[in-house]
Amino acid sequence: MSAGENDGFSDRINGIKSTLRVVPDFPKPGILFLDITTLLLDPKAFRDTIDLFVERYKQKNISVVAGIEARGFMFGPAIALAIGAKFVPLRKPKKLPGEVISEKYILEYGTDCLEMHVGAVQPGERALVVDDLVATGGTLCAAMNLLERAGAVVVECACVIEVPDLKGRERLKMHGKPLYVLVESMFDATTS
Amino acid sequence: MDSLKIFNSDVVIMKSHTFLYNGNFVNSLKLLAPSFPSTCTKKPPTSASTARGGTTGRHFQPSSHIDLKPSCSSHMAAPTSDGLIDDRIARITSAIRVIPDFPKPGILFQDITTLLLDPVAFKDTIDLFVERYKDKNISVVAGVEARGFIFGPPIALAIGAKFVPMRKPNKLPGAVISEEYSLEYGTDKIEMHVGAVQEGERALVIDDLIATGGTLCAAISLLERVGVKVVECACVIELPELKGRERLGGKPLYVLVS
Numbered sequence: 053m054s055a056g057e058n059d060g061f062s063d064r065i066n067g068i069k070s071t072l073r074v075v076p077d078f079p080k081p082g083i084l085f086l087d088i089t090t091l092l093l094d095p096k097a098f099r100d101t102i103d104l105f106v107e108r109y110k111q112k113n114i115s116v117v118a119g120i121e122a123r124g125f126m127f128g129p130a131i132a133l134a135i136g137a138k139f140v141p142l143r144k145p146k147k148l149p150g151e152v153i154s155e156k157y158i159l160e161y162g163t164d165c166l167e168m169h170v171g172a173v174q175p176g177e178r179a180l181v182v183d184d185l186v187a188t189g190g191t192l193c194a195a196m197n198l199l200e201r202a203g204a205v206v207v208e209c210a211c212v213i214e215v216p217d218l219k220g221r222e223r224l225k226m227h228g229k230p231l232y233v234l235v236e237s238m239f240d241a242t243t244s
Numbered sequence: 245m246d247s248l249k250i251f252n253s254d255v256v257i258m259k260s261h262t263f264l265y266n267g268n269f270v271n272s273l274k275l276l277a278p279s280f281p282s283t284c285t286k287k288p289p290t291s292a293s294t295a296r297g298g299t300t301g302r303h304f305q306p307s308s309h310i311d312l313k314p315s316c317s318s319h320m321a322a323p324t325s326d327g328l329i330d331d332r333i334a335r336i337t338s339a340i341r342v343i344p345d346f347p348k349p350g351i352l353f354q355d356i357t358t359l360l361l362d363p364v365a366f367k368d369t370i371d372l373f374v375e376r377y378k379d380k381n382i383s384v385v386a387g388v389e390a391r392g393f394i395f396g397p398p399i400a401l402a403i404g405a406k407f408v409p410m411r412k413p414n415k416l417p418g419a420v421i422s423e424e425y426s427l428e429y430g431t432d433k434i435e436m437h438v439g440a441v442q443e444g445e446r447a448l449v450i451d452d453l454i455a456t457g458g459t460l461c462a463a464i465s466l467l468e469r470v471g472v473k474v475v476e477c478a479c480v481i482e483l484p485e486l487k488g489r490e491r492l493g494g495k496p497l498y499v500l501v502s
């Protein structure tokens with residue numbers, strides 16, 4: 053690829069990456085937390101983030117963008133609006149009113165649960181799952197299960213950042229779905 | 245709140261439900277059955293918009309929409325562009341569904357998730373806010389967790405402002421400032437990152453709905469404590485009987501549906 057063709061893409065990625073910040077020992081000692089809120093403070097970087105996803109998905113007949121609470125809500129709606137898809141929030145238990153379906157998933161200690169509204173998606177719809185970050189991939193897998201149980205086809209999972217050491221990409225591959233990220237973290241998830 | 249009558253398992257009637265349009269209240273009662281738009285047909289109003297002053301209200305044909313009271317518009321005839329606003333507000337309003345007894349008995353929950361399932365109505369929602377704020381030199385859009393995160397970022401992106409999430413305690417990493425506020429029983433807290441905003445910036449505060457105004461009031465305080473000017477609060481829905489508008493310390497409030 054010529055430098056000219058690629059410049060727009062890598063310039064934007066580098067700009068986005070430069071806005072991310074690492075907060076050590078959050079939420080607990082030993083964890084390096086990748087914070088996207090500083091990206092949201094940079095209108096150009098935030099715009100570029102959305103544009104990069106939109107450019108990838110706008111021709112793919114996607115009618116559903118599912119965003120995972122809460123940081124998936126910061127990126128998913130803007131993508132949905134730009135590609136003309138509906139936005140479906142996937143939420144922690146008891147937040148969605150009315151009838152829901154639930155999917156349990158495993159955490160390091162214990163389990164958690166993700167919910168989606170009954171009727172939000174129709175069988176055969178093509179869906180994207182959006183979150184800010186993929187670590188182990190547990191939440192994304194739960195999200196895909198919810199969509200697939202409702203008969204939707206998950207086209208891809210999209211995140212701003214990937215933490216490669218936690219093997220989320222492998223976990224999604226086992227589920228049979230691709231993962232697209234803009235920034236691969238340069239940091240270990242735990243202190244060595 | 246006024247008492248409810250339930251006609252059948254799918255319909256809930258409220259005694260009063262008004263729209264706020266151009267600062268005037270119009271009475272047109274329309275409720276969605278608690279089912280998703282995919283089970284109801286969406287049709288534009290068959291009657292002329294109330295902006296033209298000559299209509300008896302918005303009649304929606306689908307059986308899951310009930311038009312309960314004719315509109316008696318109290319505002320003046322408007323130019324054509326307001327008709328466009330009116331049509332968009334009508335579609336937005338019809339896309340919101342009411343869920344009874346959530347999160348607890350006696351509460352009628354205004355659910356915006358059905359609005360998000362209608363790409364035209366969702367886009368119209370954002371456009372209405374963007375049209376209002378794009379020339380107002382706003383550099384900060386602050387959104388209240390979690391449904392404020394759905395509306396705030398698209399508005400921020402469109403007007404070139406930064407987006408600042410206001411979160412429940414212990415969600416934001418790093419240094420934060422907190423503001424406590426009263427609930428019916430007890431208190432709650434919202435937090436904002438230190439350094440997210442600068443003194444002198446002009447800000448908008450966004451949430452999906454204003455009820456008592458407690459959360460918005462706390463959000464305003466957080467921003468003002470660091471020297472930001474809160475230009476306006478903006479919500480999709482207002483519950484006027486809960487008088488949140490009066491709790492904003494004199495800050496103006498703009499809503500689409502009331």
